[in-house]
Amino acid sequence: MATNTTNYNFKKPDESDFYSIQDQNNNWDKADAALKDLDTPTFEDYSGSTTVPDAATAINSIRSKGKLSTILSNMKAAFKGACLIGQIVNNCVTNNAKLPLSAAQGKALMDLYTQLNSDLA
Known part of the structure; x- marks a missing residue:
């Protein structure tokens, strides 16, 4: 069967x-x-x-x-x-707000921001 x-x-x-x-x-x-x-x-x-x-x-x-x-x-x-390497912005020349900023560039901007605030004080 x-x-x-x-x-x-x-x-x-x-x-x-x-x-x-x-x-x-x-x-x-x-x-x-x-x-x-x-x-x-x-x-x-x-x-x-x-x-x-x-x-x-x-x-x-x-x-x-x-x-x-x-x-x-x-x-x-x-x-x-995942963030693709080619999309990381490392030089602050883009106007695309959706792209991620590199940690190194972010630190450089933060250092400048901190320096600006201390200069104002």
């Missing part, structure tokens, strides 16, 4: 069963549909109310043999939370 596989419910005929081309075609249709789903994976895009984990947590959550959707979500969170 035929049995079915656990994950995709493919029909597995018993050795004593009559071979059915229709059963084989149905198995291939299920496999084809499952493989097609891999072409366009869905993952958390953090555009809704879901909070974005910090970059370190997201990077630590990327594991091998994980679900593709989880890996993609964590990669997106890591990139969203």
Whole structure:
């Protein structure tokens, strides 16, 4: 008597069963549909109310043999939370307020600010 596989419910005929081309075609249709789903994976895009984990947590959550959707979500969170080197402003010549300031440049500005306040006193 035929049995079915656990994950995709493919029909597995018993050795004593009559071979059915229709059963084989149905198995291939299920496999084809499952493989097609891999072409366009869905993952958390953090555009809704879901909070974005910090970059370190997201990077630590990327594991091998994980679900593709989880890996993609964590990669997106890591990139969203991580500051890319090319975006750090180190010379105060940008007018883009959304770019991060380097720690060295921030310290230089703070030193100038402190000096200005002491000169006024």
